[in-house]
Amino acid sequence: MFSKASQYAIKAIIYIWTQSLQDSKVGAKAIGAAIDAPEAFTAKILQQLSRANLIGSIKGPNGGFYANESHANKTLKDVVRAVDGESLFSGCSLGLNKCSEKNPCPLHFEIVEVRKKLDHMLTNKSIRHLAVEVIKGETNIKHIIQVE
Amino acid sequence: MFSKASQYAIKAIIYIWTQSLQDSKVGAKAIGAAIDAPEAFTAKILQQLSRANLIGSIKGPNGGFYANESHANKTLKDVVRAVDGESLFSGCSLGLNKCSEKNPCPLHFEIVEVRKKLDHMLTNKSIRHLAVEVIKGETNIKHIIQVE
């Protein structure tokens, strides 16, 4: 459903918000560790998010990534779009050259419903809100270590 | 959402049904042409569908692929599973090692809703039924040629 890159992007931006809500910037290394993702690859993805103005970044000592009010209206849909492009949200899901109501593929009208739910999932809660849930411990962005 | 392979698989099996409803088997070459997919790659996917008993195949002159009553209870979900595996339907969509209600990721409860729709899309109509719609011209499995 989501590429590895966008999975990392989603977890990373939520993590950045959890830290920004406590007024601290985070580095690529810390982010990679916090979301169980390879550091260098994560850094690439953070670049994309920064270029797309979904997060901010500052170089040098005490630098890092952060999110603030200027990013508050961005959604996870913007994140997925920045990393994976539009394909999940538009175009024919069976790869026909054109998605249209007039010449639909066999899945067209059902895909519309799936995409509606997908859209809801990626836009109804703000990223900040998702971060608060993580802070409260209601949800996780890191592997659960199974203890027997 | 779907890999190229499963897009081809879905279109191929629907096409096979359209032909089987008219009592004729189809070869890999004809299938590739009918769904705008590369012939050799399509042949590989047809092998997978055949091995999974989602379609039948016969070698030699007058051979080809077909579907009959013995395949009538198979769904597009079986097709996607045979080609892409379970990942679209189970496991954590953000890549956590475990998907659970007790330790959910930020998208967990919303993903459940998306998957519900996805499941509906891939199981509510029989493949035969989808083939009938194609025969009637209500839906398409081939690129639409744009004439200006």
Added chain:
DNA sequence: AACATATAGGATGATTTTGTCCTAAATATA
């Protein structure tokens, strides 16, 4: 039996995605 046709399957190659590594640029601090 010989031959032609069509699927099965292995080997290989191209492309995309995923991931690593190194250097450049920016910036805080001493």
Added chain:
DNA sequence: TATATTTAGGACAAAATCATCCTATATGTT
């Protein structure tokens, strides 16, 4: 100004996906 730190970005490598090609196997026809 020199140095250390951290993001930016290019080059490269590994793995997965997408795609092609060739040979084996099965089977119908002559």
